[in-house]
Amino acid sequence: MKRALFVSLIFIALFTLTTACAPVPAPSVAPSAMPPTQVPAPTSAPAATAAPTKAAAESFDLDALIAAAKKEGSLTAYMTSSRVTNAGANFEKAYGIKVNGTKMADPEQTERLIRETDSKNVQVDVLGYEDGATLQGKLIPQGYAVSWVPPDLANVIPTAYQNPLIYQLQPRMFGYNTGVYGDKCPVTNVWQLTDPKWKGKVVVRDPAQTPANVAFFATLVAQPKLLEDAYQANYGKPLAVKEENAGYEFIKALAKNGPVVMAADGDVGDAVGAAGQKDPPLGMYTLTKHRDVKDKGLTIATCRAMEPFMGYQLPTYLVMAKNAPHPNAAKLFVRFLLTADGFKPWSDDMGGFSTNPNVPVNPNNEGTWADWAKKLVPLDTKAAASLGQKVSDFWLSTYSK
C-alpha cells in the first residue's frame, strides 16, 4: 500500500514538475518599432549637439497623451536610482497619476522584465536601466523593451542619446585625495596607474559585478589606438604589444598592479577621500559621491588633468516594457523625466546631467556636460555586447593570478 502510494506520488510530483517547467516560448522577435540600433561612434566624445529628426515631423498631441495617461491611472517603474520614489511623487502631484516606483539594480530588472514578458503578465511600464550592452544586445532586439522619444523633445535631446533613449549621464571618473596630494592629481596619464608606485593603490568597482566597467574595458579594446598613443606620450616609446592589442595590454597591466575592487561607488569614494589618510589610493567612482565632501568630510577631487581620459560616460537609459500595461502613462512619465520638473530629484543632488540641455545643471557639477564629455570615454555598447565576456574573462584571469 505504502509503496503504491509512494509510486503514484512520484508520478504526481514529476507531472507537476514537467508542467511547471514546460518550455517557455521565446518572445517573438517582432519587428521593432524603432530604427536599427545605432551606437554613438566611440570617438573622443562629440560635444552633443541638437539635430532635427524625422520624429519631430510627426504630429504629437501632448494633451491627448495626458488624457489617455490619466485614464490608465497609474504606472510601475523600476529604476536603478532610489530617486524614482521622489520623481514618482512629483509626477503624481503634477498629473494625479500614481507611480509605483522601486529602486532596482540592472540584473533584477532584467530578470523581472524577461520573466514577466515570457509569462505574459507584464507589470512594469518604465525601466531606468544602466546596462547598455544587455539593453541593446538583448532586451530591445528580442522584443522585451522599446525605446520611445517624446516627439516634441526629439529636436531638443541630442540624437546621440535617443537610440535608445538616455535620460541621464554621469561621469564615472578617477579622483584623488586632496588632503595628501594637494590641488593636483598625482596621475596625469592613465598608464601611470599601472606603475609600481600605484601597486595596490587603485580602487575600482568590481568589474565582475559592474557591467559598465566591463563595457569600459570593451570600449578600450575596441579602440586600441587611444591607449597606444597615450603610452607613447607617457613613456616616450611605443608600447610593445604582446596581447591582442593595446587595450588588452592596458587591462593586463592594470590587473597585474593589484587594484582593490569594491562593491559600490560610495565605498570607492570613501576609500579615496577619507580625511587624514597617510597613503590614500586613487579610485574611479561616480561624481555623485562628491556630495559627501560636506556630509562625510571627504577631501577629494577629480583627476581633471588625466590623459587621454579620466573615466567614462555612464548613461542611464529610460525605456518602456514592450507590452507595458500602462503605455500612455509610461510615455508621459518618460517625457516628465526629461523635463526640469521631472529631473529635479537628480538635479537637486550633484553628479548627474539630464540629456535635455534645457534642464538646469546642479551648480556643484563642475561645469556642463559638454565640458565633462571631452574628458570621458563614451561607452561602446556594441563592443560591450560582443566582447564583454571575452574581456571580462581576460580581466578575471589576469587579476586572479
Added chain:
Amino acid sequence: MSVLTGTPARVDLKTAAQRLWNRVLYLWHDPTQALALLLIVLLAYLVLAPIGSMVLDSVRVQARDLNAGAAAVGDWTMNYLNRTLISNMSGILLWDPLVRTLTVSIAVSVIALTLGGLLAWLVMRTDVLGRRWLAAALAIPYMLPSWTFAVAWLTIFKNRRIGGLPGFAEALGFTPPDWLAYGAIPIIISEVFHYFPFAFLLFGTAMRSLDTQLEESARILGAPRWTILRRIVAPLLLPSLMSALLLIFSRTVGTFGTPYLLGAPVKYTVLATSLYSNFKSGGTGVMAVIALVMIILGMSMVALDTYVVRNYRRFVTVGGKGALRRVTPLGRSRLPVSLLIFAVFFVTTVVPIGSLFLSTVMVRPGIFTPSNFTLDYWVNGTGIKIFSGQLGVLQNLNIWGAAWNSVRIAGAAAIMAGILGTFIGYVVVRLGPTRISAFLRQVSFLPYLVPGIGFAAAYLSLFAAARGPIPALYGTMALVALAMSVAYLPNAARAGISAMMQLGKEPEEAAMICGAPWHQRMVRIVLPIQKSALMTGILLPFISGMKELSLIIMLATPGTELLTTQVLRYNDYGYVQLANATVLVIAALIFTLTVIVQRLTGSGLTAGLER
C-alpha cells in the same frame, strides 16, 4: 475488480463501499497518510519545481546570454556546463571558490557547533550566573544581519590595503597584517559569531527535553562519566547535533555579504561570490550551474545526516510523565566560566551593535569630538535638518509603515512555515522509516540549499502566470510571504522533526483509546506538548524573514516599502547613518517581538533555558 474476482456485483459493491467507508473512518482517525499526500504535492510544486527550473536553466540558452550567437533562447546547450566545469575559466568560476567555500564552511560548522554546544550546556545544565538572561542574550547575534559583524571587523582590523578611514587597531599604532584583516580567518570568525546561536538554540531545546534521570540511573549503575556521555547523552543529542550542523553548514555555503566584504580585498572568492558575480554580469546559465553545485554540496550533508541518524534508534525523551532536570554546580570555576560567557556575549553582540550604533550618532565617522556627536539621525524634531530635510528614523512615518509591512509579511510567512513544519515533523515521524518520510524530510530541507536569487527568480516564473488551479500570484505580497515561508521552511521542518522524534506515541495512543478524533489529539495533545518546538519553528523563519532582501527585490509589489528596502534606499542616497539606524530598528523589532512571543506563550526560542 468484480470481473477479476467473479463475485456477484451487488455483494461486491457493498463490500467495496464498506471498505471505502472503513478507509474513510481510518483516515479520519489517523489522517497521517492523507496528510503525507498533501505535503508531497505541496513540496513538489513549491520546492522541487523551482529547483527543476534551475536544472533546466543550466542546460538551456538563457535570455540574458549575450554570447548565445544564433542559438535561440531555450535551445539545449552544454556551454554553461562546459564553461563552469571544464573550460580554462572553470578554476576561477568554480573550483578555487569551491575549495575556499569548503574550507570556510567546514571550519565555521565545527567551531560554531563546539561553541554553541558548550554554551548551551553551560547555560542549560550548570549554575553559571545570569542563566535566564544569557539564554535570551546569546540568540541576539542571529537577529542582526550577517554582514554587521564583517563591518565591525573591518572597523577594527582594516589596514591601508583598502584605504579610507584608519581602523581602530591602526589608530592605536598596531597595523594588522593582511591575513588578520581580510580573507579566510576573519570570514570564519565573523560567520561563527553569527551562526553559533543556531547550535546554541537547537542544543538548548534538546537538552531541555533530556531527562537527567537517565544519566543518574546510569551513574547509579556505575557507568563512568565518559560512558554516560557516549552511550546516553550523545545519542540523545545526535539529531539536534546533525540539525545544527546542517543548518550552519548550508547557511555558510550560501552567505554572500561577509565573504565579499572581507574576501574581496585579497581576492578570496567563494562560491556565493562567484554566483552573485555571474548574476550581476548576465551569466545566468553559469549561475545556475554554480547554484546546483551548492545544492549538491548541501545534499551531501543531508545524506550524511540521514545516514548518521538512521544508525541510531530514535530516542523518545518526552514521555507522558514528567522529566527531571538537575543542574551541575560549577563550584570554584563558576565565576571565571560566567565571565567567559559574558565575554562571548560582549564580542558577538555588544561590539557589532555598539559599532553600528556609534555610526548613527556621529556626523562624520572616526572623529571623536563632542561636536561631532548628535542624535539627529534618530530624532531631529523640527529643528536641524539632516541630509536635505530627512527626518530622524524614529520620527519618520515611512519607517514605521515599512516596519509594519515587514512584520506583517515576515509574520505571515513564519506562521505558514511553522504550521507546515510541524505537520511535516508529525508525518515524518509517524510514518517511521519509509521512503515517503525520507522524501518529506529531505525535500523540506532543500530550500535551505538554494541560493536566494535563483530561488526568487524561479518563483517569479512559476507564479507569474496561472497554472492549473494555482493563480498568478505575482505582483501580490502574498507571493512574497509564500516564497519566504518556503525559503525558511527548513528551520521549521527541522524543529518539527527533531521535537516530534522525541515525542513518544503513547500520549496520542492514550487519547485515541479514549476516542479523541485526530484533530482533537493534534490540538489538545501534540501541539501543546510541541508548543516550544512550534514557536522555534515560527520564530526562526520570522527572524530570517525580517532580514530578507533578495526575495523581496525580485518578488515584491513595486512601491511597497519594507525595512530592508528602506536600508537599501538610504545606502543608495549615501545616508549611512540613517541606513544603520534602520538596521538597528530591524534588530530591535526582532528582539522585542521574540521576547513578547516568549512571554505570551511561555515558550519560544529559548523556552527550555528559562526554567
